[in-house]
Amino acid sequence: xxxxxxxxxVAGVLIAAALALATCVVPAHAADDRNAQPxxxxxxxxxxxxxGGTVIRSPGAEGQTLHGDHARVxxxxxVDARKLPLVMWHGFGQFGKTWETTADGREGYQTxxxxxxxxxxxxxxxxxxxxxxxxxxxxxxxxxxxxxxFNMFRLGRWPDFFAGAQFSRDxxxxxxxxxxxxxxxxxxxxxxxxxAVSALFDRIGPGVLVTHxxxxxxxxxxxxxxxxxRAVVSYEPGSGFxxxxxxxxxxxxxxxxxxxxxxxPKAEFAKLTRIPIVVYYGDNIPEEPSKNFGEDNWRVRLAMxxxxxxxxxxxxxxxxxxxxxxxxxxxxxHFPFSDLNNVQVADLMSGFLARKGLD
Amino acid sequence: xxxxxxxxxVAGVLIAAALALATCVVPAHAADDRNAQPxxxxxxxxxxxxxGGTVIRSPGAEGQTLHGDHARVxxxxxVDARKLPLVMWHGFGQFGKTWETTADGREGYQTxxxxxxxxxxxxxxxxxxxxxxxxxxxxxxxxxxxxxxFNMFRLGRWPDFFAGAQFSRDxxxxxxxxxxxxxxxxxxxxxxxxxAVSALFDRIGPGVLVTHxxxxxxxxxxxxxxxxxRAVVSYEPGSGFxxxxxxxxxxxxxxxxxxxxxxxPKAEFAKLTRIPIVVYYGDNIPEEPSKNFGEDNWRVRLAMxxxxxxxxxxxxxxxxxxxxxxxxxxxxxHFPFSDLNNVQVADLMSGFLARKGLD
Numbered sequence: 001x002x003x004x005x006x007x008x009x010v011a012g013v014l015i016a017a018a019l020a021l022a023t024c025v026v027p028a029h030a031a032d033d034r035n036a037q038p039x040x041x042x043x044x045x046x047x048x049x050x051x052g053g054t055v056i057r058s059p060g061a062e063g064q065t066l067h068g069d070h071a072r073v074x075x076x077x078x079v080d081a082r083k084l085p086l087v088m089w090h091g092f093g094q095f096g097k098t099w100e101t102t103a104d105g106r107e108g109y110q111t112x113x114x115x116x117x118x119x120x121x122x123x124x125x126x127x128x129x130x131x132x133x134x135x136x137x138x139x140x141x142x143x144x145x146x147x148x149x150f151n152m153f154r155l156g157r158w159p160d161f162f163a164g165a166q167f168s169r170d171x172x173x174x175x176x177x178x179x180x181x182x183x184x185x186x187x188x189x190x191x192x193x194x195x196a197v198s199a200l201f202d203r204i205g206p207g208v209l210v211t212h213x214x215x216x217x218x219x220x221x222x223x224x225x226x227x228x229x230r231a232v233v234s235y236e237p238g239s240g241f242x243x244x245x246x247x248x249x250x251x252x253x254x255x256x257x258x259x260x261x262x263x264x265p266k267a268e269f270a271k272l273t274r275i276p277i278v279v280y281y282g283d284n285i286p287e288e289p290s291k292n293f294g295e296d297n298w299r300v301r302l303a304m305x306x307x308x309x310x311x312x313x314x315x316x317x318x319x320x321x322x323x324x325x326x327x328x329x330x331x332x333x334h335f336p337f338s339d340l341n342n343v344q345v346a347d348l349m350s351g352f353l354a355r356k357g358l359d
Numbered sequence: 360x361x362x363x364x365x366x367x368x369v370a371g372v373l374i375a376a377a378l379a380l381a382t383c384v385v386p387a388h389a390a391d392d393r394n395a396q397p398x399x400x401x402x403x404x405x406x407x408x409x410x411g412g413t414v415i416r417s418p419g420a421e422g423q424t425l426h427g428d429h430a431r432v433x434x435x436x437x438v439d440a441r442k443l444p445l446v447m448w449h450g451f452g453q454f455g456k457t458w459e460t461t462a463d464g465r466e467g468y469q470t471x472x473x474x475x476x477x478x479x480x481x482x483x484x485x486x487x488x489x490x491x492x493x494x495x496x497x498x499x500x501x502x503x504x505x506x507x508x509f510n511m512f513r514l515g516r517w518p519d520f521f522a523g524a525q526f527s528r529d530x531x532x533x534x535x536x537x538x539x540x541x542x543x544x545x546x547x548x549x550x551x552x553x554x555a556v557s558a559l560f561d562r563i564g565p566g567v568l569v570t571h572x573x574x575x576x577x578x579x580x581x582x583x584x585x586x587x588x589r590a591v592v593s594y595e596p597g598s599g600f601x602x603x604x605x606x607x608x609x610x611x612x613x614x615x616x617x618x619x620x621x622x623x624p625k626a627e628f629a630k631l632t633r634i635p636i637v638v639y640y641g642d643n644i645p646e647e648p649s650k651n652f653g654e655d656n657w658r659v660r661l662a663m664x665x666x667x668x669x670x671x672x673x674x675x676x677x678x679x680x681x682x683x684x685x686x687x688x689x690x691x692x693h694f695p696f697s698d699l700n701n702v703q704v705a706d707l708m709s710g711f712l713a714r715k716g717l718d
Binding site for chain 2: 038040041042043044045046047048049050053056057058063064065066067068070072074079095096097100101105107111124129130131132133134135136137138139140141142143144145146147148175176178179180181182183185186
């Protein structure tokens with residue numbers, strides 16, 4: 001093979017350059033062939049920090065302090081990054097893991113969107129996960145409740161998965177899924193949580209907030225607190241729907257209790273009409289009351305979200321509700337971003353970001 | 360500047376190649392000039408998983424389960440990785456954050472050793488941080504105790520830093536430092552912790568275990584449990600020193616209570632003599648009893664570690680105790696790997712790994 005046919009100096013330089021290029025890692029976002037070895041991620045910078053929070057003091061001159069109620073953030077900035085970072089905020093009983101490797105071992109939103117050249121910030125909200133240091137004590141129960149979450153998160157009706165549920169049937173996936181839950185290490189406090197996330201946007205500047213479930217409602221509050229929240233992508237928001245004073249819908253009854261909207265001053269609500277918002281819901285949410293609490297719970301939440309997006313748009317805003325089955329995308333659970341079709345779900349989000357000029 | 364002097368096809372190709380090379384990211388480990396923009400990290404793979412743990416069940420046919428007591432692991436594998444991964448295990452009151460960005464915002468061991476081409480696995484031990492789901496409940500106190508840790512972790516004698524302490528005097532660094540603490544979300548259980556870390560080594564195969572403080576003693580147990588632990592690097596081990604039956608030293612009295620060695624069967628102890636071990640301690644550890652509990656606490660631990668490494672070596676092992684001030688490296692706290700001179704401290708560890716053929 002060493003034929004000596006290319007022994008001129010110029011050819012030698014060309015070959016050297018070609019070899020160097022061959023070992024040069026291709027851009028991370030070029031890897032869309034799922035059968036191929038994914039390209040390397042090129043990370044310009046990564047790290048973690050605490051943000052927000054408060055300090056309490058014990059009495060007396062020799063008093064001790066406790067620094068708590070901050071959020072923990074792990075972030076990665078890819079090479080050739082897009083301008084606006086994505087801030088990903090977990091839901092109830094979860095932490096930053098929500099966005100990492102899926103229960104069945106595939107890449108989650110953290111890495112998918114790094115490959116798409118977004119800086120990605122994963123939040124552990126105050127009193128959860130790596131932000132567990134709380135200024136208020138609590139008691140943690142070890143009462144078993146996995147099956148409750150299987151139903152509530154709409155994997156199916158325990159022990160059966162919904163037909164076509166976008167969740168691996170490998171038992172190890174369910175093992176991993178149950179183990180990504182974490183308890184609150186202090187009383188849940190919406191102000192503490194939203195103050196910390198607002199402090200994050202103070203620190204990093206403009207970005208897109210991606211919420212899930214419990215952080216959906218918290219996300220609206222954070223967006224009203226901080227104009228650096230330039231858009232919200234909300235997966236299955238489950239509570240905290242805010243309406244202008246005088247326009248709060250009647251509570252909706254469900255097997256998991258009444259779902260109420262909350263009144264905020266019109267001037268506050270107006271802030272949510274100035275940013276693009278998209279809300280996604282998955283499959284197996286009935287239109288009519290269900291005897292299965294997990295399904296009935298989400299029936300009223302989807303219904304309330306419809307009223308909510310209508311209210312945003314009625315006041316001149318730009319909110320879109322996407323019920324995935326209406327696009328023919330079936331089987332999604334309460335965690336569409338980590339379901340088996342999460343690349344397809346991510347593509348929808350990429351499309352939203354592109355249409356709104358956020359990428 | 361566009362002089363047209365290089366308009367031959369060959370020159371054009373050369374220029375294109377040169378431009379391509381200029382945008383090609385250099386290998387991550389090439390960035391040792393601390394004044395330069397660090398090179399991009401090239402990550403072949405990253406993700407997270409739960410490992411080990413158990414399942415408990417509530418009584419009755421409709422019983423619920425709880426999956427808990429696993430470790431949480433976040434890992435990154437660089438391009439062109441070395442063979443043996445580094446498994447980094449935090450100490451008391453801490454979680455994987457220990458190894459991430461330092462309190463003053465510089466790169467910690469996670470990223471430093473990724474740049475040196477090691478796969479890096481960060482552990483949250485069971486009942487801590489992202490592995491908070493415990494099979495046993497607990498109560499979490501919010502009693503302020505920051506100043507206790509300032510002294511115990513040998514930053515100084517509150518409110519004064521030790522002269523020359525390798526810790527930033529920027530108040531934000533101390534703010535970050537206090538906020539990286541997390542409570543236990545279940546009772547501390549050495550068996551639960553070491554079983555989970557042993558399960559990690561079952562999953563990933565041979566590797567080097569890097570421990571800190573409380574995980575020092577746990578690390579010896581994990582290494583006895585699992586032959587995939589091929590070496591141990593232990594920063595300031597603080598408890599759980601194991602000795603062969605009949606060779607346990609007398610307890611050592613200190614202001615924080617007696618420090619006892621623990622007996623293990625000779626055959627178990629022998630397992631620790633078959634792997635290279637290095638133990639590092641920082642500065643401001645007195646030889647004589649001190650009236651300051653933080654200093655007195657580490658006085659007996661350093662003394663016990665000396666007896667321990669002697670016992671390992673007496674039985675044919677390969678344990679080295681490095682007291683950093685004896686090398687002229689001054690000012691290190693209980694967290695040498697995140698102190699201001701952590702690159703120098705990392706260089707020592709790299710040297711150990713190289714000498715033992717572990718890199």
